[in-house]
Amino acid sequence: MSSIFKIAQISDCHLFSQTDGLHHGANVYHNLVSVLDDIKNLHLVDAIVFTGDITQDHSEKSYQLFVQAVVESDIAIPFYYLAGNHDELELLDKYLSVPPFNREKVFNDKYWQIVLLNSKSETPKGLVTPSDLSAFESIVDGNKHQLVMMHHHPLDVGYFIDQHGLENQAEFWQTINKFSSIKAITCGHVHQALTLYSDQSPAIPLFTCPATSIQFDTNKSAGASNGQGPGYRVFSLFTNGKIKSDSYFLTKE
Known part of the structure; x- marks a missing residue:
């Protein structure tokens, strides 16, 4: 069983207008740069997908710093993106408009179709309309x-x-369950590397991506760091529909 398509996923950068901005004590710009370097140096992937929340302070400069980090990493493979609840769609498209960024929300390999599904709503909650x-x-x-x-x-x-x-989990899964060809869902937002399963048969896995910013302390009642370093996911997609997904974490400095 040989892998034919590999994708790196990053998420939840929560950048500020300055490179020294701290999110719950973490230098989030430095974390992003380190994650991009790790992916470039350690993984031969065909694409990178960012699954939302570039910004924490909602500044245009934070989007520019995201682009700066990616461009200075010299990553040349296609780099796709989605909006998180903190992001503005028009600012994403405005600034993520230079190589290697690609605004398409569907891309294909011979055996796989990757679909980026918008869930941004008018509130922090998600909604797929x-x-x-x-x-x-x-x-x-x-x-x-x-x-x-x-x-x-x-x-x-x-x-x-x-x-x-x-918000509309039931409607979402009713749609997903119509297609036996859908092999997995992956998301950001939760600031943890988890694997959950739908209640259908056969169950569809939900992978969650660790954040490049901080990993949440799941014992707290609001956002706080658990002290773990920045992370990302890599998906290996096989011709027979099997998926191997690994999470990677950098040592916290």
Whole structure:
């Protein structure tokens, strides 16, 4: 069983307008740069997907610093992106408009179709609108396997971030369950590396991506760091529809 397609996922950078901005004590710009360097130096991947929350202070400069970090990393492979609840869609498209960024929300390999599904709403909670669910149904290629990538988590994880999870979970899974070709969902937002499973048969795995900023302390009632270093995920997608996903964490300095 040989891997034919590899994707790195990063998420939840929470940058500020300055490179020395701290999020719960972590220098989040430095963390992002370190994660990008780690991916470039250690993993031969075909694409990188960012699943939301570039900014913490909602400044345009934070988007520019994200672009700066990626461009200065000399990453040349396609770099796709989604909006998180902190992000503004128009600012993403404005600044993530130079190579290697790609604004397409569907990309393909011979055997796999990767779909980036918007879940940003007017509140911190997630919502995949009926029109987006309908559009999703129309683009699923039944001749390929699918990996669906999004920002908000469509299954509860059991700590405070659930108050800002996906609002319409039932409708989301009703749509997903129509397609046996969908092999996994992956999301950001939860600041942890978890693997959960839907209640359908066979169960579809939900992978959550560790943040480049901080990992949440799941014993707290609000956002706080658990002291773990920045992280990311790598997906190995096989011709037969199998998925191998590994999480990587950098040592906290």
